[in-house]
Amino acid sequence: MEALSHVNYWAAIVLAMIGLYAVIAPSNLIKKLIGLGIFQSAIFLIYITAGKVEGGTAPIIDAGHAVYSNPLPHVLILTAIVVAVSTLAVGLALTVAIKRDYGTVEEDEIDEQDRR
Amino acid sequence: MVSLRNLLAAALVLGIYSLVMAALWVVLDAVDVAFTEAAVGAGVTTVFMLLAIAATGRHEKIAHRRPWLPILISLAVGGLLVYGTLDLPAFGDPEAPAQQHVGPHYIEQGEAETGVPNIVTAVLASYRGFDTLGEVTVIFTAGIGVLLMLGIIRRRRHAADDDARDRE
Numbered sequence: 017m018e019a020l021s022h023v024n025y026w027a028a029i030v031l032a033m034i035g036l037y038a039v040i041a042p043s044n045l046i047k048k049l050i051g052l053g054i055f056q057s058a059i060f061l062i063y064i065t066a067g068k069v070e071g072g073t074a075p076i077i078d079a080g081h082a083v084y085s086n087p088l089p090h091v092l093i094l095t096a097i098v099v100a101v102s103t104l105a106v107g108l109a110l111t112v113a114i115k116r117d118y119g120t121v122e123e124d125e126i127d128e129q130d131r132r
Numbered sequence: 133m134v135s136l137r138n139l140l141a142a143a144l145v146l147g148i149y150s151l152v153m154a155a156l157w158v159v160l161d162a163v164d165v166a167f168t169e170a171a172v173g174a175g176v177t178t179v180f181m182l183l184a185i186a187a188t189g190r191h192e193k194i195a196h197r198r199p200w201l202p203i204l205i206s207l208a209v210g211g212l213l214v215y216g217t218l219d220l221p222a223f224g225d226p227e228a229p230a231q232q233h234v235g236p237h238y239i240e241q242g243e244a245e246t247g248v249p250n251i252v253t254a255v256l257a258s259y260r261g262f263d264t265l266g267e268v269t270v271i272f273t274a275g276i277g278v279l280l281m282l283g284i285i286r287r288r289r290h291a292a293d294d295d296a297r298d299r300e
Contacts, residue, residue: 021223022218022220025213025220026214026217029213029217032210032213033206033207033210036209037202037206040201040202040205040206041199041202043192044139045188046139046142046143046181046185047139047142047192050146050181053146053177054146054149057149060153061156064157064165066230067230067235068160068161068223069225069226070224070225071224072161072226073161074161075238075239075250076163076250076251076252077242077249077250077251078249085160085161086231086235087235087239087242087251087254087255088230089230090252091252091255091256093162093165094168094252094256095256095263095264095267097165097168097169097172097173098168098172098270099270099271101173101177101180102270102274102275103274105274105275105278106274108181108183108184110281112184112282113281113282115187115188120193121188122193125193
């Protein structure tokens, strides 16, 4: 069990690596935003697993339970999810505006048009 | 979803992924986060994605160029992060520093101090109310930004066109 005690962090790191790759590699701007979403969910996973207590339950006070998971990371990530959607909306709006002005959402083609 | 060339499929897979994450939050005791993820992450995000894809085209034209550099960067960052986790407390450890700070105070005193049995709600609306105010500010700013980029700028351009036509 000792070897698996940090597996939650490693799962989040694998997600972060996939997200990072998906932000850098694709030329398509929408694809990059999807990568950003994966990366963000990796951060959420780190926070929520850090708040988990062995044998704990959801932090809603109830006479039948004594051990609760830490509520603070839940609050922070609740806020972060909403902020993530806001940033995604701005990113998508930028992409639509780029499509309108350049006629494409592929980064390579945009670069080419800028060089001309 | 990273390798799918059809963006519509990628967006739908992202929505399903978000729903699976919501189930995972329930398992990890974060029921409020699960609500938000299912409603906002799986619902609103997917709608935004589909709207944007409808406006920009559903096919990715170019395959990932030079994939080795991004793979190398991801692996390097991942390796550094794994090295960083070695000092972190084990999963579920009740003695972890994160579990010793303000968390116990919220759980023990939260109901008496705020009158709300759901501690996440108590922290969100009472103890960290200013955080929530900041969050609302961010949403407001993002909404204004989206409107500016999609609506008002376009209207101005039309107005400029009209002015030009009037001058002729």
